[in-house]
């Protein structure tokens with residue numbers, strides 16, 4: 001990048017341009033996943049769509065890589081790029097709810113911004129489980145969380161978006177305008193443009209009965225076998241993801257449980273509160289529950305409960321897969337690797353994606369795994385970079401052992417850059433791949449947006 005054109009970009013931005021040597025450069029380039037430490041040549045801190053257009057114009061027709069950063073949470077470090085330009089949307093966090101109950105969220109908003117604004121307006125959008133994640137990456141990849149069984153994926157509530165395209169234009173897309181683009185945005189990641197504003201339908205959920213129900217790790221076979229049958233037969237209003245984890249060493253967890261390995265379910269019941277006890281009774285009767293923390297709470301309390309435990313900068317190694325059935329052999333693998341969790345922050349989650357999410361057809365959005373019943377993620381996590389190999393080898397071993405019991409492919413938002421890029425991304429889209437490639441060719445034929453789980457134009 002030549003200095004004069006970088007300086008010119010800086011002058012054109014309404015926001016600021018941060019380059020190496022500037023005060024704040026290290027802070028501006030830091031990613032959530034401490035495993036990645038890229039040094040971009042410049043960071044355009046965008047405050048409006050015009051700034052985003054200026055960043056896109058800057059790289060168009062050049063060899064300069066453009067990374068688009070929303071919340072910076074990408075497990076694969078895709079919110080930045082070595083030596084390139086970052087269009088950093090983090091200053092664009094405005095969220096408002098209009099009179100028709102449509103949530104307008106700027107492209108750099110965090111989930112906690114959306115949770116707060118919708119809660120104040122008497123509702124919710126189904127998003128992910130951590131408030132610090134960006135809506136940009138999360139929504140474009142699909143979005144699973146506490147309310148997926150009840151309300152569907154995040155993309156199932158998306159009704160429109162404003163997008164800056166590779167040719168520098170801005171378009172408004174929804175079911176009736178640029179419908180191919182709207183289809184591709186719902187699961188296809190950041191491949192098609194930069195979303196400067198999302199529009200979501202809000203749902204009338206404000207309070208839930210929720211929290212962890214935990215058992216000692218040696219009860220994993222019994223608990224997981226019961227859970228796999230139970231959750232599939234439960235009404236949509238009950239969600240709950242299965243976990244193996246280490247009890248955090250903080251209150252309100254009882255001291256005798258802290259730092260012990262457990263299995264369990266993080267429940268979220270969004271129906272009438274007086275029915276929650278009856279709905280959960282069969283699981284309470286399984287084995288010997290070590291901790292039952294399920295209680296009535298505002299949805300925002302559940303949505304933010306894990307935020308303090310996972311500050312930015314930890315090392316995260318991710319492996320993902322989709323699951324249709326949890327056979328006994330798979331239960332045994334979870335029991336084995338659950339007992340060998342290497343560090344206190346490492347875990348495995350099985351998010352149910354049946355219920356409301358499964359009533360959308362695979363071809364209706366780019367998200368292709370509507371027949372999966374769970375989205376599985378194995379997370380090797382530790383604050384200390386010296387433990388990177390420890391968490392990586394556990395996650396890889398676990399993932400390799402469980403792979404024969406998964407459907408192939410994986411959730412693009414929970415992937416590292418492992419293996420062959422084309423195979424990895426292709427496997428995530430199955431029958432939707434050809435249409436995604438056609439839409440990519442139409443909207444980004446030069447692959448300007450390639451710092452992502454990339455769908456090449458051909």
Ligand SMILES: Cc1cc2nc3c(=O)[nH]c(=O)nc-3n(C[C@H](O)[C@H](O)[C@H](O)COP(=O)(O)OP(=O)(O)OC[C@H]3O[C@@H](n4cnc5c(N)ncnc54)[C@H](O)[C@@H]3O)c2cc1C
Nearest residue numbers: 070071072073074079107128129134136137138144190195
């Ligand atoms: C701690 C943690 C918890 C998580 N929990 C969940 C969860 O509960 N459910 C779930 O579904 N996922 C979850 N994820 C995964 C998460 O969805 C992805 O990491 C997602 O990409 C994060 O989005 P971001 O905007 O924060 O990331 P970034 O790193 O900023 O961006 C990720 C990708 O999205 C693109 N992108 C971001 N914003 C835009 C935009 N406005 N326009 C176009 N492209 C954009 C980027 O270019 C990049 O390719 C979690 C991740 C972490 C680290």
